Amino acid sequence: MTEEIIISGFGGQGVLSMGKILAYAGIMEGKQVSWMPAYGPEQRGGTANVTVIVSDDVVSSPIVSYYDTAIVLNQPSLEKFEPFVKPGGTIIYEGHSVFQAPKRDDINIYRIDAMEEAARTGNSKVFNMLVLGGLLKVRPIATVDDVVKGLHKALPERHHKLIPMNEDAIRRGMEIIQKVK
Amino acid sequence: MDEQKKDYVLLKGNEVIAKAAIRYGYDGFFGYPITPQSEVLETLAVDKPWETTGMVVLQAESEVASINMLYGAGATGKLAFTSSSSPGIALMQEGISYMAACELPGVIVSVGRGGPGLGTIQPGQADYNQAVYGGGNGDYNLIVLAPNSVQEMADCMGKAKELTFKWRVPVMILSDGVIGQMMEKVELPPFTPRRTEEEIHQQCPWATNGMGLKGRKYNYHSSLEFDPLVMEDRNHKMAEKYRKIEAEEVDYDTYKADDAEYLIVAYGISSRVSMKTVDTLREQGVKVGMLRPKTLWPFPNRILNEKAENLKCILCVEQSEGQMIKDVRLAVEGQVPVYHTGRSGGMISSPADVVDAFKAMARENISKNWPKGYWIK
Amino acid sequence: MAAPFGGRGALYMTKEELIQPENRIYGKPALMNDTPMHYCPGCSHGVVHKLVAEVIEEMGIEEDTIAICPVGCAVFAYRYLDIDWIEASHGRAPACASSVKRLWPKKLVFTYQGDGDMACIGTGEAIHAMNRGENIAMIFINNAIYGMTGGQMAPTTLMGMKTATCPYGRQADLHGYPLHITDIAVNLEGTCYVTRQAVNTVANIRKTKKAIRQAFENSLNHKGCSVVEVVSTCASGWKKTPEQANQWMTENMFPYYPLGDLKNTNE
Structure with a gap:
């Protein structure tokens, strides 16, 4: 099994940390992982994307041409990465931020209204965990238990009290993701 | 483990x-x-x-x-x-x-x-x-x-x-x-304690740290020498050392290279990209492998020279306009053509880019256009 | 009765006979070896070298001293004093000394630099080492000229002073003004002791020696960065006899670079 994922959106949406938690969950499952950010001088508000690869075998190239799964959290990201999803692959888009849905019909398309859910619960900080939950529902790369274990490793001790809240968000994300086609 | x-x-x-x-x-x-x-x-x-x-x-x-x-x-x-x-x-x-x-x-x-x-x-x-x-x-x-x-x-x-x-x-x-x-x-390495000052004194008698000065001639480090004969002698001694390093410290890795007819030579990130290229091409039945220098100096000249005997050509993958390629060419001593691919200025070749370049190279090499140009886009 | 001046032995004592403890009224410090110095007659470097050797010897810290020499006339300082030396690249002695002192905190670490090294090519390294409060001593030989390369203009060359690269005299519009790096050092929080001395008279030599000792003690005691400027002669570069050079320094350099302590946080 090798899953090559691109996560893309605006800086500040938690794109990089979501990728990191996913990679950590992969390590917990005993898999090989790589996390390759597109880095730049922008600190906030710019575009951000990260390629995460989780594999049973050694990860060859951390840079890939085509993706099994693209998670797009804004319109420019969709336009940029939709053509590079492998046939039979998956796009997950955020319902509020992406206003023109993906057009391809040779891939699986899912929508997650994470922004709305985060607004409804009044906790915008778990936005990326809702999306991660959606991903794990449709692409079961890691179990929620392993993600939680990953969070324990990824977060400094002082933030561990936030883990249950994040776990709840992941489980909620699994519920709210919808298949579009 | x-x-x-x-x-x-x-x-x-x-x-x-x-x-x-x-x-x-x-x-x-x-x-x-x-x-x-x-x-x-x-x-x-x-x-x-x-x-x-x-x-x-x-x-x-x-x-x-x-x-x-x-x-x-x-x-x-x-x-x-x-x-x-x-x-x-x-x-x-x-x-x-x-x-x-x-x-x-x-x-x-x-x-x-x-x-x-x-x-x-x-x-x-x-x-x-x-x-x-x-x-x-x-x-x-x-x-x-x-x-x-x-x-x-x-x-x-x-x-x-x-x-x-x-x-x-x-x-x-x-x-x-x-x-x-x-x-x-x-996996991070286990902790090794730093050497104590006494250990440094024992292991580095050449060091300029004052230790044991009363029992020895004083040490100094200077690159200046006004006498060209003395300077030349210093250079000779350093060159001898470099030849020993070349004999002892070469390190490289190969990937699916044993039966290869084509070889990709790449280091660093390019070698990771090229691994995937090799996998893709192997799936298509192409006998291609990779050699990755782990030491760029000393360079793995001998193994490249030996491998060249059984190769059709070599593709050097570097994210530059072509720098290591010169060392690869020197190493193979003209036995096979050596081509370059890669991007520069902050762009990185994708595995698909390298597959395309490889195929272009194979075509070019077969049509004997070499050495018209070595840049493969 | 033998003639009072009879015999060769009485008139001409051999070297061995001469150098008896009871005859000895002056000796060079043991840390100064017998390598002939390359310095010109009348140069201040030799005197300052001797003072450095004397202070280290008197403090008994030969095995706890690491010296950094510059590029310039003192590039060969490592040939003359039997202590461990590192010859740094041009201007970088303070950077080199910074790492050495941090890695060997119990040692005396000092740099020995000229005006080109400290106040021109290495201004950045000098100021940042001072400003970080590196626990090092910096001995700064200011003779207002580049001696080693044959008498070119230095950052500290006086206005109107003639050198190979300002043959008609230093002019502000062409060459800018002399850099008072020691005065800059005073204003940096990391320096603990900044002084300007000279070695043209016995009295001044004694003061300079005291200043060097103070600076070395500051390094050992982690008081901060010490700068000992020695306003010096360059008889060859100035194209003067040693005597004229001393006189010229007294008349022209001292008014511009007045001697004395500029800062001492220990007081």
């Missing part, structure tokens, strides 16, 4: 350089921030090794100062390192030449970006010449290690420590912005 039981952490290549240095018992770090390697100093600042292992960490006023701090540290027998990126390494060249001239230990981590000049802050491999042939003056060489994974960033810090004292030659770890910025799982 059971894969599941290992204590893996997920870290960036740059972070691993810092953490490995602390664990390998480095005595000091002296450096100046520059993208894409600033996490080295940032990680050291967070980890505060001066409170645990006693390692000294200092943000210098410039790369020029950093390398001269390294010079001073090496002169006294301490194990220190600096890290920088392309333009910063350019500023260090004078100091590197002085360290080589005085045969001092020291480790320089270079996390390459696109150049020339200020260039871009995106990853690049256009500093092969800078590392291997150097920008400093005079007849000298550095040992140049080329990691291609986050784990190897850690391993190279250990290897550099060993080699720099074994040979009294500065060691450069030539990485790139991808390896520096990406995260992979890594």
Whole structure:
């Protein structure tokens, strides 16, 4: 099994940390992982994307041409990465931020209204965990238990009290993701 | 050891350089921030090794100062390192030449970006010449290690420590912005205590630290010599040492190269991209393999020369306009054509790019157009 | 009775006979070896070298001293004093000393630099080492000219002074003004002791020696960065006899670079 994922959106949406938690969950499952950010001088508000690869075998190239799964959290990201999803692959888009849905019909398309859910619960900080939950529902790369274990490793001790809240968000994300086609 | 039981952490290549240095018992770090390697100093600042292992960490006023701090540290027998990126390494060249001239230990981590000049802050491999042939003056060489994974960033810090004292030659770890910025799982080395002052005194009788001065002639390190005959003699002795290093320290890796008719030669990030290219082409029935130099100096000349006998041609993959290709061509001594592909200025070839380039090369080579041009787009 | 001056032995004592402890009224410090110095007659370097050797010897810290020499006339300082030396690249001695002192905190670490090294090519390293409060001593030989390369203009060359590269005299519009790096050092929080001395008279030599000792003690005691400027002669560069050079220094250099302690946080 090798899953090559691109996560893309605006800086500040938690794109990089979501990728990191996913990679950590992969390590917990005993898999090989790589996390390759597109880095730049922008600190906030710019575009951000990260390629995460989780594999049973050694990860060859951390840079890939085509993706099994693209998670797009804004319109420019969709336009940029939709053509590079492998046939039979998956796009997950955020319902509020992406206003023109993906057009391809040779891939699986899912929508997650994470922004709305985060607004409804009044906790915008778990936005990326809702999306991660959606991903794990449709692409079961890691179990929620392993993600939680990953969070324990990824977060400094002082933030561990936030883990249950994040776990709840992941489980909620699994519920709210919808298949579009 | 059971894969599941290992204590893996997920870290960036740059972070691993810092953490490995602390664990390998480095005595000091002296450096100046520059993208894409600033996490080295940032990680050291967070980890505060001066409170645990006693390692000294200092943000210098410039790369020029950093390398001269390294010079001073090496002169006294301490194990220190600096890290920088392309333009910063350019500023260090004078100091590197002085360290080589005085045969001092020291480790320089270079996390390459696109150049020339200020260039871009995106990853690049256009500093092969800078590392291997150097920008400093005079007849000298550095040992140049080329990691291609986050784990190897850690391993190279250990290897550099060993080699720099074994040979009294500065060691450069030539990485790139991808390896520096990406995260992979890594097993950090166990803690090795820093050498005590008494151990340094025993192991480095050449060091200028005052120890035991009353029982010996005083030591000094100077690269200056007004007598050309004496200077020539120094150079001869250094050259003899370099020939020994060439005989003993070459390191490389091969991937599916045993029955290969075509060979890709690549180091660092390009070797990771090329691994996937090899896999893709093998699936299509092409007998292609890869050779990856793990030491860029000394360069794996002999194995390349031997392999060339059974090859149709070689594709050199570098994220530059073609620098290592010259060494590959020298190594194969004209037995087979050598082509180049790669991007530059901060762009990185994708595995698909390299597949396309490979196919173009194979066509071109068959049509005997070589040596019309070696650039394969 | 033998003639009072009879015999060769009485008139001409051999070297061995001459150098008896009871005959000895002056000796060079043991740390100064017999390598003939390359310095010109009348140069201040030799005197300052001797003072450095004397102070280290008197403090008994030969095995706890690491010296950094510059590029310039003192590039060969490592030939003359039997202590461990590092010859740094041009201007970088303070950077080199910074790492050495941090890695060997119990040692005396000092730099020995000229005006070109400290106040021109290495201004950045000098100021930052001072400003970081590195626990090092910096001995700064200011003779207002580049001696080693044959008498070119230095950052500290006086206005109107003629050198090979300002043959009609230093002019502000062409060459700018002399750099008062020692006065800059005073204003940096990391310096603990800044002084300007000379070695043209016995009295001044004694003061300079005291200043060097103070600076070395500051390094050992982690008081901060000490700067000892020695306003010096360069008879060859100035194209004067040693005697004229001393006189010229007294008349022209001292008014511009007045002697005395500029800062001492220990007081």
